[in-house]
Amino acid sequence: MKIQQNDNEKNEVIKKANRVFIKLCAIHRKMKHWRITVILLVGLAPLYTFSQTVALELRKMNVVYVGVDNPIKIAVENYPCEKIVINPTYGTIKLTSDSCHYSYKIDSCQPHTSKEIIYVGVKEGKTIKWLDTLEYRIKKIPVPQLCIGSYFGGLIKKNIWYNSNYVLAVLKDIDLEDYATITNYSYEIWRKDSLIYKEIEVKGNSITKNLRNEIYKSQKGDIYFFFDIFAETSYDKCLRKLQSVKFEIE
Numbered sequence: 001m002k003i004q005q006n007d008n009e010k011n012e013v014i015k016k017a018n019r020v021f022i023k024l025c026a027i028h029r030k031m032k033h034w035r036i037t038v039i040l041l042v043g044l045a046p047l048y049t050f051s052q053t054v055a056l057e058l059r060k061m062n063v064v065y066v067g068v069d070n071p072i073k074i075a076v077e078n079y080p081c082e083k084i085v086i087n088p089t090y091g092t093i094k095l096t097s098d099s100c101h102y103s104y105k106i107d108s109c110q111p112h113t114s115k116e117i118i119y120v121g122v123k124e125g126k127t128i129k130w131l132d133t134l135e136y137r138i139k140k141i142p143v144p145q146l147c148i149g150s151y152f153g154g155l156i157k158k159n160i161w162y163n164s165n166y167v168l169a170v171l172k173d174i175d176l177e178d179y180a181t182i183t184n185y186s187y188e189i190w191r192k193d194s195l196i197y198k199e200i201e202v203k204g205n206s207i208t209k210n211l212r213n214e215i216y217k218s219q220k221g222d223i224y225f226f227f228d229i230f231a232e233t234s235y236d237k238c239l240r241k242l243q244s245v246k247f248e249i250e
Contacts, residue, residue, distance in 0.1 A: 062136045064091070066111055067236035068176065070104040071096075076131065079122045087119040090138070109238035111138055144169040144180050146229050146245045155250040162215045166205045169231035169242060180231040180240065181205055189214055190223040201228070222249045 064070045072093070076084055081100040086093050090113055091106040106116075116138055121130035145152050147170040149160050169180040182205035188198040197214050207215075229242040 062134075063139050064104055064106065064116055064136045066106045066108060066138060066140045067233055067238060068105070068141060068179075069235075072102045072104050073100055074102060074120060075100050076120070076122055083123045085121040085123060085128050087121075089117045089119075091116055093118070106138065107236050109236060111140070114138055141176070141179065141233075142171060142174065143240050143242060144171045144231060146170075146182070146185070146226055146242050148247065151247065153245040153247060156247045157250050158215065158218055161247070161249075162212065165207055167207065167226070167229075168205065169229075178234050180233045182229060182231045182242075183239070184228075184230050185226055186228040187211070188225045188227075189218075190225065191219065191221070218249045220249055223247070224249075 074084060074086060075081070084100070086102065088104065090111070091104055093102050093104050095101075096103055104116075104118075114137065116136045118134045118136070119130055120132045120134060121128045123129075147168045148156065148164050151160070152170075152172070167182055167185060169182050171179050184201050184203050185205075186198070186200045186202065189196050197210075199208065199210060202208055202211075224247040225244070226246070227244040229244070231240055231242055232238070233240060
């Protein structure tokens with residue numbers, strides 16, 4: 001009964017939101033101005049922008065990320081999608097297979113600007129009529145973290161580590177699969193404040209034969225300290241240095 005009640009409440013919220021949206025559309029139809037609709041998909045939260053120039057805008061969500069595809073939908077009232085012209089000042093925008101859906105991307109490991117300005121217009125014969133200017137903040141994807149199995153550091157079970165084949169670069173709390181791959185790392189093994197083994201600049205992301213042997217011989221309380229960890233991003237091939245991390249055999 002509680003689940004059904006929550007669903008009913010959600011349906012009522014959606015109905016109210018739709019009624020507000022319809023009223024806004026009616027108001028805009030009465031105005032003698034152009035209306036541009038922009039939807040910037042950031043994670044699961046869409047951004048809706050209407051403009052005379054701009055009548056309603058959620059500025060805190062105006063963000064595009066470096067090195068990944070940022071899906072954007074742009075529609076101009078009374079104009080088909082093929083008539084729309086989009087001109088970014090920094091990144092690139094490409095039309096996808098879906099009508100009025102675009103993909104925005106910044107192919108730069110070190111962007112020299114913190115904002116992107118996108119000009120939106122329509123084709124009228126051989127000329128372009130520019131209608132609006134949209135501004136977005138440019139942000140870098142957070143640096144991924146080294147992960148073994150589902151562990152990002154701290155206590156780890158010996159058998160889980162021994163059966164792992166790779167050290168991974170994972171973004172926590174961001175849904176981007178295969179964002180980066182570790183290219184090299186170094187590690188030290190400590191037992192009761194004494195250094196007992198180390199490998200420097202291991203190439204790739206595999207658990208080496210030497211490391212696996214040390215894991216097999218490990219004792220409770222042994223510390224595995226990983227440092228000088230680098231990963232290459234799969235989207236823009238940028239090299240990023242990861243934070244050092246420490247594991248302890250449970």
